[in-house]
Amino acid sequence: MNKSDLVSAIADHSGLSKADAARALESTTSAITGALAKGDSVAITGFGSFLVRARAARSGRNPQTGATIQIKASNAPAFKAGKLLKESVN
Secondary structure (H helix, E strand, C coil), rough: CHCCCCCCCCHHCCCHHHHHHHHHHHHHHHHHHHHHCCCCCCECCCEEEEEEECCEEEECCCCCCCEEEEEEEEEEEEEEEEEEHHHHHC
16 A cells, blocks of 8 residues: 555545545654654554664675775664554454
């Protein structure tokens, strides 16, 4: 399912127009992105949690040259599935 399929599914399920569903989806993703950018987490009960995980600095290899390089520490967005989501998939 891609973004346009998701917008169509939201519109069909909620009774919104596709344009309103697209705006709702964009607002949702924007709010989640903004919260993660501040370092907050977003929990949706029954679905899961979006959070930021810290990655430590490490050494890696350049695949073209084989040279060792240093990879800086960074933050990465992560998703942890909730219990109901896990149960519905299994």
